[in-house]
Structure formats: C-alpha cells, structure tokens
Amino acid sequence: MRKLNCSNCGAIMTLDASAMTAECRFCGTRYVLNREDTDYYLDFYKQMSKFLAAGKDEHDRMMKTEALWETADEQIFGCADGRQIEIRYLYSASFREADIYVARRNIIYHFKNSGAELSDRFRHVVSFIDYPSADTKNLADFFPKVSGGFELDDGSFILVINKDADEYPLRIFGKLTGRHVAWIISRIENLCCVLEYNGLVHPQIDPDTLFINPYQHTVSLLGNWWAVSRKNAMNDDKVIMKTSMNLTGLRNTARDILGDDNAPAALLEFIASTPKEDAYEDFAYWDDMLIRAYGERKFITFETDDADIYGKKED
Numbered sequence: 001m002r003k004l005n006c007s008n009c010g011a012i013m014t015l016d017a018s019a020m021t022a023e024c025r026f027c028g029t030r031y032v033l034n035r036e037d038t039d040y041y042l043d044f045y046k047q048m049s050k051f052l053a054a055g056k057d058e059h060d061r062m063m064k065t066e067a068l069w070e071t072a073d074e075q076i077f078g079c080a081d082g083r084q085i086e087i088r089y090l091y092s093a094s095f096r097e098a099d100i101y102v103a104r105r106n107i108i109y110h111f112k113n114s115g116a117e118l119s120d121r122f123r124h125v126v127s128f129i130d131y132p133s134a135d136t137k138n139l140a141d142f143f144p145k146v147s148g149g150f151e152l153d154d155g156s157f158i159l160v161i162n163k164d165a166d167e168y169p170l171r172i173f174g175k176l177t178g179r180h181v182a183w184i185i186s187r188i189e190n191l192c193c194v195l196e197y198n199g200l201v202h203p204q205i206d207p208d209t210l211f212i213n214p215y216q217h218t219v220s221l222l223g224n225w226w227a228v229s230r231k232n233a234m235n236d237d238k239v240i241m242k243t244s245m246n247l248t249g250l251r252n253t254a255r256d257i258l259g260d261d262n263a264p265a266a267l268l269e270f271i272a273s274t275p276k277e278d279a280y281e282d283f284a285y286w287d288d289m290l291i292r293a294y295g296e297r298k299f300i301t302f303e304t305d306d307a308d309i310y311g312k313k314e315d
Helices: 036-050 058-069 115-127 133-144 178-198 244-257 265-272 279-292 306-310
Strands: 022-025 030-032 074-076 082-094 098-103 106-111 146-149 159-164 210-213 217-220
Touching: 022 159, 030 217, 036 265, 058 082, 058 279, 106 115, 115 159, 133 178, 133 217, 178 210, 178 217, 178 279, 244 279, 244 306, 265 279
Parallel strands: none
Antiparallel strands: 022 030, 074 082, 082 098, 098 106, 106 159, 146 159, 210 217
C-alpha cells in the first residue's frame, strides 16, 4: 500500500476509511486527497475486499495472499552491532512516538525518541495482563506477544511484535457493512472486559491499533501499548485515564469504519451512545442492541464484494 507523506514534516499520514482525507498524527496536518490519490486508495480497499472474499479453499487463500504481498514495500534498519534488519511491509503509519510497519508475521515499531523507555513500557504492560478464569486464557491470543527489540546505529530503537499471517490492520479494509462492524464491536467488547479486569486504559483504540482476521472473525489489540496506563492514573499528557476511554475508542472505531447507510437503528444507537459505567455493563448493553439489530448471533462469512462495501444496501 503506497505511503502518503506529510508535506509539512514528512511523516507517514493516516488515511481515513473513506479515502477522502488523511491526517498526520505527528504534526497534526490534515490533507484532502486529490482524485488520483483517492482512486488509488479506493482501488486498494477493493483489492482487500476481493482478497477477503476468499472462501475455505486454502489454495485460493494462499494465491490471494501472495498477490497481495506483491504490493509490499521494503525497509532496512542498521543495528548498533553492525547487523542489518530488512523487512517487507504491507502497511505503514506514523504516530507521535513511533513509525509502524506491518510485515507478514510481525509488527515493527520504530521509536523516534525515548525509544528504550517506550519499548520497556510496552513490554512491561503486556507482560502483566491477567485473565479472570481458565476458560478466558484463550483471549491472550488477541494481545501482544513481544518477539524482540533492537538498538539501531542512530541510537533509536525498534520493537518487534508477533502477529498471525492472516491478521491485518483494520485500517486497510476501508468502510464495512453493518454486519461486519457488529462482529468487530463484539470482539472489541471482549478485549475491553480484559482491560477492565486488569484496571488498564488504552487511550488509542482505533483502526491502526486493532488487527482483524477476516477468516476467523477475531480482533486483536496489538498496537501502541506504550500509551496504556492504570485507570485513574495521569498519563504523560496530564490526562486522567478513565476506563470509559476504552469504550469510547470502541465506538469511535465503529463510527469510522461503518459504511452502510442502511444500518439498523439499534446499531447506530449503540455507536452514538454514552459508554456504560464499566466494560461488563457495556458488553451486556451491546448484546441487547445486537439482538435488536440482527437477531440471535450467527457467523457471517466475510465474503464481501465491491458492492457490499461501496454502496449496496443491507436487506
């Protein structure tokens, strides 16, 4: 996926799900895309939708995956010990603290400043995540597992996170229909309950920190764990961290990716609602709204096509 660099500071800009505007998270510059850029990114979203339309045929999936990775870019990092690390990545973005590169089985964070401190903070927070019972231990699969870290020859640091080969940033799927937004909300509610249980607040839950596996209908919260703090603590920006921030991030994410003008009223009502007192109560509320919107739960194969994402009304 082609990078769009900020004309002000040169950082990699973050594209919105409509492919109409982009924002630099480093300096705050906003940019309205020209027609050529918009067409390119919409074509990429369409490529992703066709890729995700793969059924259960493993060979078909593999062929679509290989075709997708033909669009990958390369980046080389020089390590302080003289080694070189070469990566191929499908997607990249810039945050205030780090650049992110999404490789096939890894996520690489290149910290701009205070790299050792931020890397250590990331490692520390994720190492202490606990789960309320033995039957929820499988939720550990949807939180970061650190693979390693390296000091570079310029004094900066990179941190490497593992991910499944079929996990992709939610950002690169563009707009989705209401049914797909609904299962994504359900999975994020699960993750928010784990954060609640651990007394943690992740203030940057968004389409760049969330990764989805469209085949398994799973969502992982893998990004930006250096920003996570204990609830009621004050973060580096002097903001008191409230658990409602997790649930607000969930709603903002759903609003950003929803591309269905005919979504059920109950889904829209939930997205516009004020978060409940805690994640457990919010999940119960969402369960009620989900049934109102779509009836009892069932698995919907992620067989989207262009019309599904770019204009088809839901029945």
